[in-house]
Amino acid sequence: EDQVTQSPEALRLQEGESSSLNCSYTVSGLRGLFWYRQDPGKGPEFLFTLYSAGEEKEKERLKATLTKKESFLHITAPKPEDSATYLCAVQANAGGTSYGKLTFGQGTILTVHP
Amino acid sequence: DAGVTQSPTHLIKTRGQQVTLRCSPISGHKSVSWYQQVLGQGPQFIFQYYEKEERGRGNFPDRFSARQFPNYSSELNVNALLLGDSALYLCASSPGTAQETQYFGPGTRLLVL
Numbered sequence: 001e002d003q004v005t006q007s008p009e010a011l012r013l014q015e016g017e018s019s020s021l022n023c024s025y026t027v028s029g030l031r032g033l034f035w036y037r038q039d040p041g042k043g044p045e046f047l048f049t050l051y052s053a054g055e056e057k058e059k060e061r062l063k064a065t066l067t068k069k070e071s072f073l074h075i076t077a078p079k080p081e082d083s084a085t086y087l088c089a090v091q092a093n094a095g096g097t098s099y100g101k102l103t104f105g106q107g108t109i110l111t112v113h114p
Numbered sequence: 115d116a117g118v119t120q121s122p123t124h125l126i127k128t129r130g131q132q133v134t135l136r137c138s139p140i141s142g143h144k145s146v147s148w149y150q151q152v153l154g155q156g157p158q159f160i161f162q163y164y165e166k167e168e169r170g171r172g173n174f175p176d177r178f179s180a181r182q183f184p185n186y187s188s189e190l191n192v193n194a195l196l197l198g199d200s201a202l203y204l205c206a207s208s209p210g211t212a213q214e215t216q217y218f219g220p221g222t223r224l225l226v227l
Contacts, residue, residue, distance in 0.1 A: 004156075032215075034215065034216075036218070041202075041221075041223070042220055042221070043118075043120075043204055043218035043219050043220045043221045044157070044204070044218045045218070046215055046216075046217055046218075049215050087156055087157075089156070089157075099162065099169045099170045100145065100147060100162040100164070100169060100170050100208070100216075101147075101159040101162065101170050101172065102147075102149075102157070102159060102206075102216060103159070104156030104157050104158070105156050106154070106155055106156050107155075107156055
C-alpha cells in the first residue's frame with residue numbers, strides 16, 4: 001500500500017527564516033510526486049510535479065527536490081503570505097483500481113510570523 | 115480560464131439523508147476525481163472517472179457512488195449519511211489519467227448532524 005508521511009506536522013518561522021519541509025514516501029513504482037498548498041477552507045492549489053529522482057523545480061521562494069525515498073520543499077526567506085498547509089502526494093504507476101489515484105500525506109502547517 | 119467549479123459550497127444534512135455534490139472540470143479536461151478531506155488530514159481518494167467510465171475506486175463503502183456526464187461534469191452521491199461523512203469533498207480534474215497533474219476545485223463542505 002502506498003504511504004506518504006510529512007514532517008514536521010507544524011512549523012513556525014520568522015519572516016526571512018529559511019527552512020525545509022519533508023515528505024517521505026513508499027510507493028509501488030512512482031509515476032509522480034506532487035506538492036500542493038492549501039489555505040483554510042479552500043481546495044489544494046497546485047505547486048509542483050516531480051517525476052524522477054534528482055529532479056528539482058522552483059517557483060518564487062519555493063524549491064522542490066526529489067530522491068528515491070523522499071522529497072523536500074525548501075522555503076527561502078518566507079513571508080507571512082506563505083502561511084498555509086503544504087500537502088505532498090504520490091501517484092503510482094497505472095494498474096488495478098488505483099489508476100490516477102493520489103495518496104496524500106497529512107500535511108505540514110506552516111506559519112510565518114512578521 | 116475558469117478553474118474547477120463545485121456546488122454547493124456548503125451543505126447541512128441529517129443522519130440517514132442522501133446528498134448529491136456536483137463538479138465541473140476545467141475546459142478540455144476529461145478526467146474527474148473525487149476526494150474526501152476530514153479536518154486535520156490529507157485528502158483521501160474516493161473515485162476517478164475518465165470518459166464517463168469509472169477508472170479507480172478508493173476504500174469507501176457502497177453508500178458512495180458517482181457518475182460522469184457526456185460534458186465531463188460529475189456528480190458524487192452519498193446515501194444513508196453518517197456523522198463521520200462530515201468533511202470537505204474535493205473534486206479534481208486532469209486532461210486524462212496518465213501522469214498528469216490534478217487541479218482541485220474549492221470543495222463542498224458537508225456537515226452531517
